[in-house]
Amino acid sequence: MKITSKTTIENVILMLKGVDFWDQLETVYSPEKIPELTYGQRIDLSTINTRSELLFIPQKVLLGLNEKEVMSKPFISVYNFGLSVYRELERMTVRDENTFKYKPTPEEVRAGFYGIDHGVFGVVDRIAQRLSISHEAVFDLPERRVYAMMKIDYDSGMYQRRLNKIISEKK
Known part of the structure; x- marks a missing residue:
């Protein structure tokens, strides 16, 4: 056949x-x-x-x-x-x-950076809090929208990290 x-x-x-x-x-x-x-x-x-x-x-x-x-x-x-x-x-x-590539500093590694992984629940919880919706409602959001929100949070975190470094170098 x-x-x-x-x-x-x-x-x-x-x-x-x-x-x-x-x-x-x-x-x-x-x-x-x-x-x-x-x-x-x-x-x-x-x-x-x-x-x-x-x-x-x-x-x-x-x-x-x-x-x-x-x-x-x-x-x-x-x-x-x-x-x-x-x-x-x-x-x-x-x-x-x-x-979402990120190379932690040696200090962050010593503080337990690699021990932090909240998986899917961490993403769902963050998006639910951000949009004031239920956890279940997050699963109905377009994947692209969840990605965009995660990218915004990541970019903001990277900015804050760079800013803190610049401020600490000035002191």
Whole structure:
């Protein structure tokens, strides 16, 4: 059996059980437009760790489809959508890493800089306080808006750090 645009995920799973063919799929991949993500969707999508999850999680989170509905869709369209979502998540991760790079001073390291990591809750709590909304409402905000607010806070913190350094050097 040949994989075509009409081949379902169920058919692919049955015919290729145990065969590693994922590297060959790069030839049929064509990026798909994905909807703008909310912060909550980005968090939910970040749980993609396996190839199976690449097929099912984006369909569930962004399109509201259950596993049975996904299984009846053409494999290539599900694969293209999942990989498009995965690549967008990778792009966001690189963007975040480049934006929020920070090299702590030796004093900050001694004070426990690397022990401070509040994760998703820290972001949600900060945004909820800033906008005077519930924690749950933060998950419905566009991901771009949450990123922009985090960047503003980061830039303000870096400014304050530079200013404090200049003031302490004057003394």
